[in-house]
Amino acid sequence: MPRTRLYSLDELDDIPGTKVFRARESRQAYHLHKFCMSLMKEENRKAFKEDERGYLDQYAMTEEQKEAVLERNLTKLIDLGGNMYFLVKIASTDGWSAQKAVSSMSGMSAEEYAQMMLAGGRSPEGLRSIRDKN
Amino acid sequence: MPRTRLYSLDELDDIPGTKVFRARESRQAYHLHKFCMSLMKEENRKAFKEDERGYLDQYAMTEEQKEAVLERNLTKLIDLGGNMYFLVKIASTDGWSAQKAVSSMSGMSAEEYAQMMLAGGRSPEGLRSIRDKN
Amino acid sequence: MARISGGIATSHVPAIGAAFDLGKTEEPYWKPIFEGYEYVKEWIKDNTPDVVILIYNDHASSLMLDIVPTFALGFAEKFESADEGWGRRPVPVVENHLDLAAHVAEQLVIDEFDITLINEMDVDHGCTVPLSLVFGDVEEWPCKVIPLAVNVTQFPTPSGERCWKLGEAIRNAVKTFPEDLNVQVWGTGGMSHQLQGTRAGLINEEFDNRFLDLLAHEPEELKYITRLEYLREAGTEGIEMIMWLIMRAALGYGVEEKHRFYRVPASNTAVGHVVYESKS
Amino acid sequence: MARISGGIATSHVPAIGAAFDLGKTEEPYWKPIFEGYEYVKEWIKDNTPDVVILIYNDHASSLMLDIVPTFALGFAEKFESADEGWGRRPVPVVENHLDLAAHVAEQLVIDEFDITLINEMDVDHGCTVPLSLVFGDVEEWPCKVIPLAVNVTQFPTPSGERCWKLGEAIRNAVKTFPEDLNVQVWGTGGMSHQLQGTRAGLINEEFDNRFLDLLAHEPEELKYITRLEYLREAGTEGIEMIMWLIMRAALGYGVEEKHRFYRVPASNTAVGHVVYESKS
Ligand SMILES: [Fe+3]
Ligand SMILES: [Fe+3]
Structure with missing residues (x-):
């Protein structure tokens, strides 16, 4: 089967x-x-x-x-x-570093992105599903 | 297992x-x-x-x-x-044809090999196992 | 829904392709061979599929040197005929059905087949000679073709049982494709032949005919033939018959044998060919 | 007889390799990361294996364009470090244990894994960064390495269950190798990270730590995490954790967790690392 x-x-x-x-x-x-x-x-x-x-x-x-x-x-x-x-x-x-390259897609400046990563990265909350908005 | x-x-x-x-x-x-x-x-x-x-x-x-x-x-x-x-x-x-190339390993001339193939190919009898001589 | 309506198996000897391309089909050596394909050339007119899943092996054209996949599924949009040392065969380009290929790939991986996806390759005589034998000299192949290449050369090679299961999984994958498609599965290669050493030219008519006898209605017995047995009985390249098992399993339990042909020799090889229609 | 004595898992972030190669290990950003590997650098001195079977994924260095194997087993004598766009990493050549690789290949195919044999390839940071982290800056790697690459990128990718079974089969294959060899299995990649789009930089500490909690003693629960769940919870590249499952399954039921390390971030990624010893 x-x-x-x-x-x-x-x-x-x-x-x-x-x-x-x-x-x-x-x-x-x-x-x-x-x-x-x-x-x-x-x-x-x-x-x-x-x-x-x-x-x-x-x-x-x-x-x-x-x-x-x-x-x-x-x-x-x-x-x-x-x-x-x-x-x-x-x-x-x-x-370019991989971080700079990736940040260019993130909707943030490279500095903002670097700060977000240092602070623990982007939370998955609200970003799991478009449909379920979670 | x-x-x-x-x-x-x-x-x-x-x-x-x-x-x-x-x-x-x-x-x-x-x-x-x-x-x-x-x-x-x-x-x-x-x-x-x-x-x-x-x-x-x-x-x-x-x-x-x-x-x-x-x-x-x-x-x-x-x-x-x-x-x-x-x-x-x-x-x-x-x-060279594939047949001529293959025949060059067979211990026969290209003509003998071609004749053997036309006659039905090489029999597996006696060529299955060195140990069992079958 | 898509369905597998039938299957074809045939040897894929390169010399047959050369005879076809050079217009030698009427010569005394080749005529009896090409006559064995008169039936299928008529049959295919009434049974032209939308897609053929064509199971074959690569002969050191694209897949045997650096990377040797056990099962390689064609994922490119099209596949050119390979130059195997004497120029590309003057045959149409093989065009893929990408949606079905993507669906089959996905289902096979879900079913725990560790397939290799091929985004670029040329297809050799294992794929193009059967297409010529069945469709003749055409401007375009009349259907899409998903090539699926099996490693039958570098040890270790897949077992007959694994090939059988792959055929069953292909059947299940096609059945769950939502579009209405008429799919055939072809298996190419074999029958007995050995292309090396002092045992070159080995032909085992008894083994080949027993294989043909069992394939239609008692194929389970064929699953357990080991590589060792193929080597001993059918020569180093006789193992190509495992591609026929994949085709057979993809057709389900009941088949009707519409045609069978067997002849020795073509070049170094025994030529076998069958046409099956699925009953289920 | 050969036996699997232990396993290591670690993220394989290229920026860690660059920091290592450029002598930045004492810089404030990198120091806490490299400190996480002080344990394993000591441990490996007393536990140097004869062979590492290193499970990783290729990052469009050798295996993602024309031919995309689900499971690719390294069969070349040696593997050079790949030039991923900034020159080859200045690390030793990776040398294979061909006899064990041939044995594992054969047993995996007998166990119905449809592996792809790789006769030539370069290995990228997925393979070389873990070697640097564990063995440090050496002239030669102190053991042989059999690289085994998993497709975690082009859909369809293998399931966690299939990866688990592969690990079990690797365990069985090693056990039946007649030579007396101390073998480790390493799994590299992960943890949560996403390298694309407006969701780039995603890190899920809760998911990662739950994975680390379960991996040692309740790994069965992790087998059923789907690609969809990895995507949602751990980012597009989080699925690299399935390589850790292969490592874990290869170690058998009982393991002792000798070391665990987790830190955010290294570049875009959460870094995880464990050292296990097999009990059986
Ligand atoms: Fe062939
Ligand atoms: Fe990676």
Whole structure:
């Protein structure tokens, strides 16, 4: 007998400010992620920094994805299918800390975010479910 | 409870004229196989044919493996860890049929081997087990 | 709801693909082989599925060197024909049904199969030769294809029992897909052959025919054939028959054997082929 | 015979690795974190294993783009530290115990785990940061390491129950290895953290501490935490705690908790760490 689902997949969309990395996103961001992983080599990081637009044009990413990379708009890149484990390589190439990169999506300044983390991080209260508002 | 083994792994060595592709072989032939898979591109096949030795020297294969490739000695390459699904790419690069390549290990001429296949192939009788001679 | 309506199994010898591509199907060596597929070419016209889940093994084309998955499920939008050393076969691109693939992946993981998702790969003769044999020389494959590759080469390889359970789980996964889809499951590879050593050219007609006899109505007996027994009886590459077990299990208890074909040789291999319709 | 003598779990935050590599361990931000590892650095001197089976997840370094295995077992002779965008960490090469890896692979496949064999890969901070935290700044790691990577990112990911069973199967596999070896199993990742969106920075101390409370003596309750619950309670990356379950199951029923540490934050993450000795 097959096991039954423990929850409906729709519930994965019920978490505030959160996007789960699924097949759709993995397809949508495939070339964006290929670009990100290319930054795992020093010579590629150098080439990217010397001519960002030209470097991006080697990859079959969408124009929207390219622009979001140029803007370092991680919120938009997540929206366009990106996953942070790939995207953080852009931040590392820029010499940004992971905390600074993550804070850029949080709706706070890097300093406010750092203070929140020092004070124990963001509480899950009210952020568990859109539907249940808990 | 864990499942028990259905046979001892030593029995994999009990089959006449047969080598099972295991972890050891996979390590032993890793660079040989990397070379073989490089032949999946036309430009690499061309480069290999133009300078076989020079092309092989780009790969961290053993000298023995390189010589066996130069000699097209598939029997030896299997002995050195090779697996036929990789090695057949050398034969294809040479324009050999898979039958001709396989026959080169069989102890027969290509014609004798082809005749044996047309006559129904090699019988398993006497070739099942070294120990049991069946 | 989606349903599995039938299944096809066939050997996938690369030389058959070459004979097909080079227009040698009428030559005396190849004609009797291609005749064995006349039935399925007609049958498929009335039974064109929306999606084929195509169980095969990769032959050191995409999945055998750096990363060797036991069960690899194709998750890319499309799959090109691999260049196996003599250029890519001139066949259509294989297009995936991503929604069904995502659903099957999810259900298989829920059912405790530790599958590997493949976001990019080329498919080799194990996938494209059966498509050519069944659909012929076409501009586009007439259905979507979800490739599922099984490790049958680097030890350890999955058991017949595990393959059987995978087929059952695929059946359950398809059944719970909400869209109305006609799905077939194909198993490719085999029958007896050995491509190495002084035992090369081994063919075991008795073993192959017993396999074909049992597959339709008493397949449980086939689940317990070990890799060792495949090696001894059917040659180093005979284990490819475990892909047929996955197909068979995906079809459920009752099947009708619409067609059976067996011939020796094609190149180094015994060629087997069956067409089943599901009764349930 | 080989035996599993103990286990370690720890978060594997890349910033901890950077602080270690840049000699910042005495800085006020980092000092209290590194102090949490003083115990294990002493303990490991008397308890140096022959082999660590190190359960971690790859962070889009080697295994997340083209091929995404549920469970990937390292089969290469050695694994270099990955360049994750700021150069390779200056740490020793990770060397495999190939005979044990081959044995574990075989037993896991017999036990119906569909593992993926990895013949070549780099290991990222998920593997190397825990090694640095435990062994310190060394020329060579003092033991062999078999890396085992779990997909915790691309949906679908394995359930807690499946991870638990994998841990049990690893235990059984090690027990049947004929050579006399002292083996530890480590689980890395977690605790609560979320690296994306307006919910970034989420930390759930209550959830984390309950997890730590139950892990030693009532771990069964933790098996049933779904991915959905990890997402809601512990953030998008909190699911990395399933690697701790694999470690825990590999240790058998009775363990002694030798050390426990919890601190918020390191970069975006809550840091947790335990040291267990097996009683059986
Ligand atoms: Fe095959
Ligand atoms: Fe992590």
